[in-house]
Amino acid sequence: MNEIKGITYSVVAPIYNEIENIPELYRRVCETMSSMGDPWELILVDDGCTDGSTQAILDLADKDERVIPLIFARNFGHQIAVTAGWDHARGDAVIIIDADLQDPPEVIPELAARWKDGYEVVYAVRSEREGESWFKKFSASVFYRLITRITEVKIPLDTGDFRLLDRRVVKVLRQMRERHRFLRGMSAWVGFRQVGVPYRRAGRFAGETKYPVGKMVRLALNAITGFSYFPLQLATYLGFVAAGVSALAIPVVAVLRLVGSNFFFGQATTLIAVLFLGGVQLISLGILGEYLGRIYDEVKGRPLYIVREAPEDTRV
Numbered sequence: 217m218n219e220i221k222g223i224t225y226s227v228v229a230p231i232y233n234e235i236e237n238i239p240e241l242y243r244r245v246c247e248t249m250s251s252m253g254d255p256w257e258l259i260l261v262d263d264g265c266t267d268g269s270t271q272a273i274l275d276l277a278d279k280d281e282r283v284i285p286l287i288f289a290r291n292f293g294h295q296i297a298v299t300a301g302w303d304h305a306r307g308d309a310v311i312i313i314d315a316d317l318q319d320p321p322e323v324i325p326e327l328a329a330r331w332k333d334g335y336e337v338v339y340a341v342r343s344e345r346e347g348e349s350w351f352k353k354f355s356a357s358v359f360y361r362l363i364t365r366i367t368e369v370k371i372p373l374d375t376g377d378f379r380l381l382d383r384r385v386v387k388v389l390r391q392m393r394e395r396h397r398f399l400r401g402m403s404a405w406v407g408f409r410q411v412g413v414p415y416r417r418a419g420r421f422a423g424e425t426k427y428p429v430g431k432m433v434r435l436a437l438n439a440i441t442g443f444s445y446f447p448l449q450l451a452t453y454l455g456f457v458a459a460g461v462s463a464l465a466i467p468v469v470a471v472l473r474l475v476g477s478n479f480f481f482g483q484a485t486t487l488i489a490v491l492f493l494g495g496v497q498l499i500s501l502g503i504l505g506e507y508l509g510r511i512y513d514e515v516k517g518r519p520l521y522i523v524r525e526a527p528e529d530t531r532v
């Protein structure tokens with residue numbers, strides 16, 4: 217399809233209620249992409265918007281044939297919206313960008329320059345972040361450091377989904393249909409030649425974040441369960457520790473009793489031991505549940521997303 221259209225760049229922006237940002241996003245993407253001189257398309261993925269963004273996207277697409285609308289049947293989440301975007305992208309390079317202009321479109325030429333140098337994944341690294349709460353910055357920094365420790369995939373620090381992917385990488389990513397996705401992990405996992413480009417992450421142009429704490433926690437859990445067995449192994453380690461403690465404690469208590477000491481006498485000791493082990497077991501069960509639920513979702517094999525409206529010729 218790319219051969220027919222000859223599109224070089226596909227810019228993918230997931231959109232969840234960003235009505236105030238759409239005109240500015242379009243303007244700045246147009247300006248930047250036109251300055252680069254190669255043919256491009258802008259894929260706007262409507263992730264179940266309820267604020268009129270859908271109509272704004274369709275109007276833009278009517279006006280400008282480089283704008284490709286993908287309208288979801290409901291909200292599927294940011295990571296799935298980006299996935300739909302790269303599933304439909306026709307360009308030789310796919311650029312993923314947030315619709316709230318926190319990822320400045322003006323950085324795209326820098327990403328493209330590294331791509332032309334031969335890198336297949338060019339990710340943008342946040343050297344500074346503006347307009348975000350200390351909690352968000354703190355939790356992000358703790359999270360990235362934790363995830364690099366417990367997973368084998370080396371996910372670069374302080375990167376988001378803002379990146380350029382070569383067509384070959386996109387082809388591989390399209391085959392990875394896991395439901396609970398962590399795209400930065402997936403794009404690190406595939407390998408290829410990767411490089412980072414530093415940029416200043418701006419504040420939101422307008423509107424509120426669409427990533428409340430609940431969604432952030434879910435994304436973090438997807439990242440951990442998607443790339444590590446460590447939480448599952450935790451139960452084994454704790455089991456060995458508990459068994460070790462009991463192997464030492466049982467003879468000590470027995471001897472103390474035989475010599476007439478009442479040191480370990482009473483309900484409090486029993487209560488602490490029972491509650492502690494009960495807690496550990498319930499947490500382990502919960503961890504098992506996290507993985508089991510995800511397996512169940514995969515087994516059901518439902519489509520990742522449902523498109524309500526899209527131009528016919530973009531279906532890849």
Ligand code: UDP
Nearest residue numbers: 230231232263293294314315316425426427
């Ligand atoms: N987004 C989406 N679906 C969602 C939540 C967010 O498509 O369920 C989009 C949102 O419109 C934005 C991008 O994902 O373009 C990043 O979201 P946001 O800016 O709210 O996240 P933050 O930058 O605060 O982490």
Ligand code: MG
Nearest residue numbers: 314316318420
């Ligand atoms: Mg944002």
